[in-house]
Amino acid sequence: MKFSTHAQSLQASYIREILSAASQPEMISMAGGLPAASLLPVELVRVACASLADNRQLFQYGNSRGYQPLLETLERWQPESTQPWLICNGSQQALDLIARALLEPGDHVVAEVPAYLGALQAFQLSGAALLPLLSSAAGPDLNQLEHYFKTTAVKLFYAVPDFHNPTGRVWSAETRIAVAGLCRHYGVTLIEDSPYRQLRFSGAQLSTVSELYPEQTIRLISFSKTGFPGLRVGAMSGPAEFIALAERIKQATDLHTGIPQQVIIDRLLNHPEYPKHLVQLRQGYHSRYQHLSAELHRQLGAQIEFDPVEGGMFIWLSLKGKSGAQVAARALAHKLAVVPGSAFYEQEAAPEDCHIRLNFSNTDTTLVEEAITRLAKSL
Numbered sequence: 024m025k026f027s028t029h030a031q032s033l034q035a036s037y038i039r040e041i042l043s044a045a046s047q048p049e050m051i052s053m054a055g056g057l058p059a060a061s062l063l064p065v066e067l068v069r070v071a072c073a074s075l076a077d078n079r080q081l082f083q084y085g086n087s088r089g090y091q092p093l094l095e096t097l098e099r100w101q102p103e104s105t106q107p108w109l110i111c112n113g114s115q116q117a118l119d120l121i122a123r124a125l126l127e128p129g130d131h132v133v134a135e136v137p138a139y140l141g142a143l144q145a146f147q148l149s150g151a152a153l154l155p156l157l158s159s160a161a162g163p164d165l166n167q168l169e170h171y172f173k174t175t176a177v178k179l180f181y182a183v184p185d186f187h188n189p190t191g192r193v194w195s196a197e198t199r200i201a202v203a204g205l206c207r208h209y210g211v212t213l214i215e216d217s218p219y220r221q222l223r224f225s226g227a228q229l230s231t232v233s234e235l236y237p238e239q240t241i242r243l244i245s246f247s248k249t250g251f252p253g254l255r256v257g258a259m260s261g262p263a264e265f266i267a268l269a270e271r272i273k274q275a276t277d278l279h280t281g282i283p284q285q286v287i288i289d290r291l292l293n294h295p296e297y298p299k300h301l302v303q304l305r306q307g308y309h310s311r312y313q314h315l316s317a318e319l320h321r322q323l324g325a326q327i328e329f330d331p332v333e334g335g336m337f338i339w340l341s342l343k344g345k346s347g348a349q350v351a352a353r354a355l356a357h358k359l360a361v362v363p364g365s366a367f368y369e370q371e372a373a374p375e376d377c378h379i380r381l382n383f384s385n386t387d388t389t390l391v392e393e394a395i396t397r398l399a400k401s402l
């Protein structure tokens with residue numbers, strides 16, 4: 024059997040591999056980007072799940088665009104936007120549909136690095152060439168971004184402006200305005216991937232970049248971080264012409280996302296206690312973050328540093344010159360799973376990175392002290 028060149032070039036996800044190691048006995052995992060099992064809103068959908076079997080229609084084929092009541096719920100959420108939605112199997116499928124709809128082999132995609140590997144993989148599968156955009160606590164390097172836009176025919180700019188994976192960073196209001204301006208000026212399509220946006224611990228929500236640049240932004244949302252990752256429901260909105268094309272590609276890919284899981288998400292979003300669930304989730308993750316942050320400072324002191332985060336699920340921990348890959352490998356031997364920074368770069372371009380990503384949403388607080396003791400041994 025002869026595999027396609029693009030498929031062969033697809034790198035294995037270190038995170039998927041480490042997640043299987045993370046299930047070994049006595050392993051403490053800070054590796055995945057999972058919601059806390061205890062905070063999954065199962066009680067809010069218990070009745071909806073039990074009554075699914077009463078409606079046989081929900082087990083028939085459905086529309087590729089999505090389950091109509093869920094589409095209407097999403098429209099009610101964003102009354103100011105007239106852009107249509109397409110329901111996908113998680114936002115990961117949205118990335119795949121975007122790549123199929125817009126990318127030709129050799130097209131250039133700018134992505135902030137380090138980056139969510141699943142997005143890079145989706146673009147690589149279409150044969151796109153990635154242009155890495157450096158970013159810091161101050162945001163993406165706008166000079167480099169403009170340089171790319173000026174000197175290369177950039178097709179897409181992929182960004183996670185809210186609680187980025189893996190760095191946890193948030194773009195300032197000024198950065199959002201500047202990026203929207205640059206994309207508009209150079210006619211570049213922006214993908215705003217925002218699965219963590221709802222997980223803000225406190226403070227006011229900043230405007231989405233898609234609000235500032237609606238004509239050429241595709242916005243991705245996910246119900247994996249606020250609802251249930253196992254149901255695989257996410258959505259994307261964007262210009263009507265693009266969504267219509269993505270719908271046709273989705274039809275060719277999987278016909279439609281399963282209806283029962285869309286019903287469950289719709290009932291969740293419309294449950295009178297859903298806003299309370301979001302508050303509990305934010306508070307729960309905030310206190311887990313504070314606990315981990317305090318423990319890191321207490322046990323590791325000057326050996327590490329990290330920027331405080333205002334939401335999301337991750338701490339991007341600088342090991343101050345020590346190799347993230349070596350520390351992660353030693354941590355695994357001490358039965359602690361963490362992801363090395365190098366896992367968030369395209370394989371050929373992976374630098375010798377001195378970070379590890381720590382997840383705080385899914386780590387049992389009673390295990391945090393022991394986890395950091397194991398990390399201290401690994402350092």
Ligand SMILES: Cc1ncc(COP(=O)(O)O)c(C=O)c1O
Nearest residue numbers: 056113114115139188245247257
């Ligand atoms: C930045 C980012 N985008 C997309 C996804 C995919 O999420 P899902 O397909 O579960 O919606 C993830 C998952 O962790 C992510 O971190």
